[in-house]
Amino acid sequence: MNAHTLALVLAGAVCHALWNVVAKRAAGGTLFVWLFGCVSVAAAAPVALAVWHVQPQAFDGRMWLAALASALVHVVYSLVLQKGYRVGDFAVVYPMARGTGPLLAVLGAVALLGEVPSALGWLGVALVLAGVFMTAGGSAGLTAGNDAARRWRGVLWGGLTGVCIAGYTVIDGWAVKSLGMAPVLFYAAGLVFRTVLLAPWALRGRGDLRGQWRQNRAAIVLVGVLSPLAYCLVLFAVQTAPLSYVAPVREISMLAGTLVGARLLRESLKPSQVAGAALMLLGVAGLALA
Numbered sequence: 001m002n003a004h005t006l007a008l009v010l011a012g013a014v015c016h017a018l019w020n021v022v023a024k025r026a027a028g029g030t031l032f033v034w035l036f037g038c039v040s041v042a043a044a045a046p047v048a049l050a051v052w053h054v055q056p057q058a059f060d061g062r063m064w065l066a067a068l069a070s071a072l073v074h075v076v077y078s079l080v081l082q083k084g085y086r087v088g089d090f091a092v093v094y095p096m097a098r099g100t101g102p103l104l105a106v107l108g109a110v111a112l113l114g115e116v117p118s119a120l121g122w123l124g125v126a127l128v129l130a131g132v133f134m135t136a137g138g139s140a141g142l143t144a145g146n147d148a149a150r151r152w153r154g155v156l157w158g159g160l161t162g163v164c165i166a167g168y169t170v171i172d173g174w175a176v177k178s179l180g181m182a183p184v185l186f187y188a189a190g191l192v193f194r195t196v197l198l199a200p201w202a203l204r205g206r207g208d209l210r211g212q213w214r215q216n217r218a219a220i221v222l223v224g225v226l227s228p229l230a231y232c233l234v235l236f237a238v239q240t241a242p243l244s245y246v247a248p249v250r251e252i253s254m255l256a257g258t259l260v261g262a263r264l265l266r267e268s269l270k271p272s273q274v275a276g277a278a279l280m281l282l283g284v285a286g287l288a289l290a
Helices: 003-026 030-054 061-087 090-112 119-138 148-178 183-202 206-238 243-264 271-289
Strands: none
Touching (some): 003 061, 003 206, 003 243, 030 206, 061 090, 090 119, 206 243
């Protein structure tokens, strides 16, 4: 993985960590997801039109299918993640999601896309994932007053979120690498599909929708802009590096999320979390050299 690709993935990881902290503080549900999706469509549409003007691309049946499949999994991912943030702690849900996601994504890339990491690549993958799970385990104790039931709810919903992450990561890797879809056009099409899919539920309660906007408008705008930015950066990276390398490096967002979350959400850092962060950094270095 070259320096330019690594920079794209790391920038995406920081954006990802920031929008997740904002989403956790908002603790919204379906209406929150639909509203920030509308903001994402509005932010991505001009960029997608500009890209299409410079480099037009006609979608065939497989491309539309890939965009729809990615949108379906992203909708489930967003709803499951918001549920996890409502019933669990950020320090459990986020690392569980970001740990199980790349583990399954790497296996999917190997099984479905035929990617075979080098020995150094596999070592980097192992170190990143070990660091993620050490961080998750280190936060298991949490703060006083959080009982075991809340912790395990976080583990459950974080793990389910990770399954969704693996699903859309493999679909998106197939679309960009195998089908040759332009990342911005592919992602914009998926955003439109997501917004349409959720519209019937969101528009049923228009009063609640207005209330959600008044209560969380700043969070809705921030998540709506940072979320597509984070993922488009990763899609560009997938064009020039194996998905089995990109997916684990994205998990450096665990480090950023832990540090930012500890400060903004008032969650304490433990020695095992620091050790986990060190392992992740070593893993990223290994993948960068692979």
